[in-house]
Amino acid sequence: MQLYGNFGSGNCLKVKYIAEATSTPYVLHEIRTRSGQTSTPEFLALNPAGQMPVVVLDDGRPLAQSNAILRYLAHGTRFIPADRYDAAKVDEWLFWEQYSHEPTVAVARARVVYDKQAIADLDPTLVGRGNKALDLMEAHLTGRTWLVGETITIADIALLPYTRQAPEGGFDLSSRPAILRWISACEQELGLPALGAEASKEQSHG
Amino acid sequence: MQLYGNFGSGNCLKVKYIAEATSTPYVLHEIRTRSGQTSTPEFLALNPAGQMPVVVLDDGRPLAQSNAILRYLAHGTRFIPADRYDAAKVDEWLFWEQYSHEPTVAVARARVVYDKQAIADLDPTLVGRGNKALDLMEAHLTGRTWLVGETITIADIALLPYTRQAPEGGFDLSSRPAILRWISACEQELGLPALGAEASKEQSHG
Structure with missing residues (x-):
């Protein structure tokens, strides 16, 4: 499989994670928007x-849209629940991620990391929506290990990259212990290095 | 099945269309944001x-997210392709709809229909993005009857409501003959009344 993108992008990282978790070989072609x-x-x-x-x-x-790629690569694996309702709840998170989380949490981070905007100067509406998205995750993950069911799914993989990078956009995770615990669980399950280490490596790509 | 929403919303209309096309009985509970x-x-x-x-x-x-509901209700029906790649291309359209079409075409319409903003006063960036989304559909549908494959799928059902309503937000469909032809094909396949008739009926709900 050929993958066009770059791993500074959370949407591309999702594909990397599921490809590696499902042992799908790929060649990365670095592309910069x-x-x-x-x-x-x-x-x-x-x-x-x-x-x-x-x-x-x-x-x-070709196949585009990170979450469509996740669904395709995870087809028939443990990353999509066999139960029809649980699979639908995974879909619910995937669509919510693209509608309510990525356009807020990831966009705020992009303004800071790529546009060099000061965190204090970010659009308060954007920041408010990002915090609302993170609050929703925190409430849902309180008392749960995974977003859906008793094991990691592509819902977790879809939400992981931009949630991990949220502090780079000024979002506070230290006050959201359920999210921090969930990030650690995902890292362990996917065999990822600790957040700090990987974030530094990604940033070195520019 | 209980459906919470209202049929002035394109996201709710999608659910109405697939429920009726799959003979899924439902009770509508009118809800207004x-x-x-x-x-x-x-x-x-x-x-x-x-x-x-x-x-x-x-x-x-409960199940939320219109496109997750579409996928759930269409499971095992002709509205989701049996072919794995075609099914993934349907997913690609579903995610594109929620990321690039609904937040532009539907939001512009909402500003006009609900916020009573003049079409001429709409944010040019919003309008530009909406036109770009409609141009992409027009190019894709030129020479094709359906978005994916040789028959209607939930990709068409997901894109239909807000594309039909696009002129209410000031978007021109008369210069987009492939979209107009596709709307007619969808109407015929789903047994919908002609656009004008249903739009008037929907508006009467306020």
Whole structure:
């Protein structure tokens, strides 16, 4: 499988995590939105929406949208519940992530990390929505190990990258112990290095 | 099945369409965001995100996120392709709809229809993004009848309501013949009345 994106992007990290967890070999082709590389005719042929990540399957067919890729790669594995209702609750989290979490928590972080905006100058509405999303996760994870059911699913994998990176956008996780515990559980399950170590490595990509 | 929402909302209309297409009986409980009815403790117990639609299945368990509901109700029917790649492309459209289409095309319409903002005063960035989403659909549907494969799927059902309502937000469909043809095909397949008739009926709900 060919993966177009970069691991500074949480949406791309999701694909990395599920590919490695399901032993799906892939070749990373580094693509940068801010260098215009998602606007070239070649890239738009893979994804007319001009968004990364995109994977190209071994038969040459492309697939975009990180959470659609998660569902595809996790098909038939333990990362999607066999129970139909539990699988639907996983979907509920996937859609919520793209509608309410990524456009707030990740966007605030991008303004700080890439646009060099000061945390204090972030749009208060954006910050408020991000905090609301994190509060919802904190409430849900209080008393639970995983978002859905008794084991890690692609719901956890979809929420993990941008939640881990949230402090870079000024969001406080120290007051959200359930989220911190859940991050550790995900790291352990996925064999990831501790947050600080990986975050430093990612930032070195620029 | 209990359905909480209202049919002035495209996200709720999706659920109506798939429920009727799959002969899933439901009882509608009219809920209005702008009357605070998605912020009551009773509603937040069904969906902590405070968003409609929510369905409550016959065993009492709730499910939120319109596209997660679509996937649940369409499970095992002709509205989800049996082919794994085609099913993934349906997912790609579902996530794109919630990330790039609903937050632009539907939000612009809501500003006009509910907030009584003049079309000329809409945020140009919002309008530009909405037009970009509609252009992407127009290009994709040129030479195709359906978004994925040779038959209607939940990708079409997810995109239909807010695309049909787009002119209410000032978006021009007359210059997008492939979209107009696709809307007619969806109407015919789902047994919907012509656009004008249903739009008038929906607006009468306020």
